[in-house]
Amino acid sequence: MTPSAVDGLPAEGPRTVAAVDLGSNSFHMMIARSDGGPFEVLDRIRERVRLAAGLDENGVLSANAQTRAFACLERFGQRLRDFSSDCVRAVGTNTFRCARNARTFRLEADRALGHPIEVISGGEEARLVYLGVIRSQVIPEPRRLLIDVGGGSTEIIIAEGEEIIAAESVSLGCVTHSLRFFPGGKITEKGYKAAVLAARIALRPHAGRLRDLGWGAALASAGTAHAIQTLVRATGEAGEPVTRAGLRRLRQLLLEFDHVDEVEIPDLRDDRRTVFPGGLAITHAFFKALKIDRLTATPGGLREGILYDLVGRLEHHDIREAAIRKFLDRYGIDPEQGSRVEHSALLLLSAVGKVWNLGARQTAQRLGWAARLHEIGLAISHSGYHKHGEYLIRHSDMAGFSKDDQEVLATLVRAHRKRPTRRLLSSLPHLPEAEAIRLTILLRLAVLLNRERRTMTTLPFQTLVEENSLELRFPGGYFASHPLTVAELQGETEQWARWGYELRVTEE
Numbered sequence: 001m002t003p004s005a006v007d008g009l010p011a012e013g014p015r016t017v018a019a020v021d022l023g024s025n026s027f028h029m030m031i032a033r034s035d036g037g038p039f040e041v042l043d044r045i046r047e048r049v050r051l052a053a054g055l056d057e058n059g060v061l062s063a064n065a066q067t068r069a070f071a072c073l074e075r076f077g078q079r080l081r082d083f084s085s086d087c088v089r090a091v092g093t094n095t096f097r098c099a100r101n102a103r104t105f106r107l108e109a110d111r112a113l114g115h116p117i118e119v120i121s122g123g124e125e126a127r128l129v130y131l132g133v134i135r136s137q138v139i140p141e142p143r144r145l146l147i148d149v150g151g152g153s154t155e156i157i158i159a160e161g162e163e164i165i166a167a168e169s170v171s172l173g174c175v176t177h178s179l180r181f182f183p184g185g186k187i188t189e190k191g192y193k194a195a196v197l198a199a200r201i202a203l204r205p206h207a208g209r210l211r212d213l214g215w216g217a218a219l220a221s222a223g224t225a226h227a228i229q230t231l232v233r234a235t236g237e238a239g240e241p242v243t244r245a246g247l248r249r250l251r252q253l254l255l256e257f258d259h260v261d262e263v264e265i266p267d268l269r270d271d272r273r274t275v276f277p278g279g280l281a282i283t284h285a286f287f288k289a290l291k292i293d294r295l296t297a298t299p300g301g302l303r304e305g306i307l308y309d310l311v312g313r314l315e316h317h318d319i320r321e322a323a324i325r326k327f328l329d330r331y332g333i334d335p336e337q338g339s340r341v342e343h344s345a346l347l348l349l350s351a352v353g354k355v356w357n358l359g360a361r362q363t364a365q366r367l368g369w370a371a372r373l374h375e376i377g378l379a380i381s382h383s384g385y386h387k388h389g390e391y392l393i394r395h396s397d398m399a400g401f402s403k404d405d406q407e408v409l410a411t412l413v414r415a416h417r418k419r420p421t422r423r424l425l426s427s428l429p430h431l432p433e434a435e436a437i438r439l440t441i442l443l444r445l446a447v448l449l450n451r452e453r454r455t456m457t458t459l460p461f462q463t464l465v466e467e468n469s470l471e472l473r474f475p476g477g478y479f480a481s482h483p484l485t486v487a488e489l490q491g492e493t494e495q496w497a498r499w500g501y502e503l504r505v506t507e508e
Helices: 063-079 094-098 102-113 122-134 174-181 189-213 222-235 244-254 276-290 302-314 319-331 335-352 361-373 385-395 403-415 433-449 483-498
Strands: 015-022 026-034 040-048 088-092 117-119 143-149 154-160 163-170 217-221 294-297 462-466 469-474 502-507
Touching: 015 063, 015 302, 026 063, 026 302, 040 063, 063 102, 088 094, 088 102, 088 302, 094 102, 094 117, 102 117, 117 403, 122 143, 122 154, 122 163, 122 217, 122 302, 143 222, 143 276, 154 189, 163 189, 174 189, 174 276, 189 276, 217 222, 222 244, 222 276, 222 294, 244 276, 276 294, 302 319, 319 335, 319 361, 335 361, 335 433, 335 462, 361 403, 361 433, 385 403, 403 433, 433 483, 483 502
Parallel strands: 015 088, 088 117, 143 217, 217 294, 469 502
Antiparallel strands: 015 026, 026 040, 143 154, 154 163, 462 469
């Protein structure tokens, strides 16, 4: 095993973490350990699942593809059985994003793996890919283009140093492109030309802007890039980068065969053969669309990025915190009020968490983030600002957040005022209805208690909590001095009743 260099890892003792990359072509698992020095890879497992091949014309994932996925995840799960949830991050990419029956599929996938699977956006996938690349090597050129051709989507990044300047995700993948333009594995020149043209059309909305930004080095990660570079060198000169001439050479060799099963190119692996035509056509299109002269396959990628990001979370360098602050700055929202509401919400969580089964670290994070973002919609209008806030959170790029996390935050912000329906809170795929209702209750109480926008160090009441009820017992004289707060709390009782909960407001 070859260790990879990583900065900023824990010095407190060895920590073992795992990254699970559920791609559209292959599923990968990487397990690594660090004691504050180099990142030591302990185990790598790769299985070719070809999940994207199971999508039909309506975007429904077939039973056979699901069976292949579950079997692989159960094998991964055996290796991860003794890992705490904080030390595992499993992400699903394009096929998880696209499958119309992804919700039911994911429930069984979570069970098979034994850990929750996050579905990440194309933008988050691009960020993690780039993070994995730059932490795995030293790149001398300050500005670089990075292309990551996956099984169902391709991520394109232009970055300078640690900063991503542009990131795009396009629906081009070696599995989906091979199925579409080389059906049944049949290889034709007409199909290859059509595959290149379709890829160029998909890249057209982004090509001009990317070319204008420019770059000093063009890099590519993931299996397609490494396979093509290996084949270019096997059929040309050792150490040769991927060039236009090299791609033309591979194209000519490919077209000498009528079917993918017959393809014999030096160093082409059997498990890469069926998706090679689509991957080659996509790469060829990139050279044409972006006017690339040479491309170099690079170490690192999504799995490494997941690991670095996970270690950052464990070491309190969580990119999601930076994303929240960026959001607040962008929309000019009062951060002090968000902090007040967060403080009250977490005090309430501490008071009721044990009885209401809300003890998970992720639960406190979600409640705190929702509290800090609850006024984000004021940037658009005070009228219906909870609805505007929901839209902004649901549809924005938020670095580090999974689509699930954004959906939960968006729903909590939507439900923190007015009269949200029970159906709204039961629609979250990976948050039980009871937990969604209880988090909403805590956020609503915290917002109500901070209407005066004054710092509150402790809760002004004692709590008596039961499974489906909460009593707030105020000190004597509080009702007379805070009639507005009491009236609003009493008004909450009707809303809570709709959710099957009882709120009692009493005074000693």
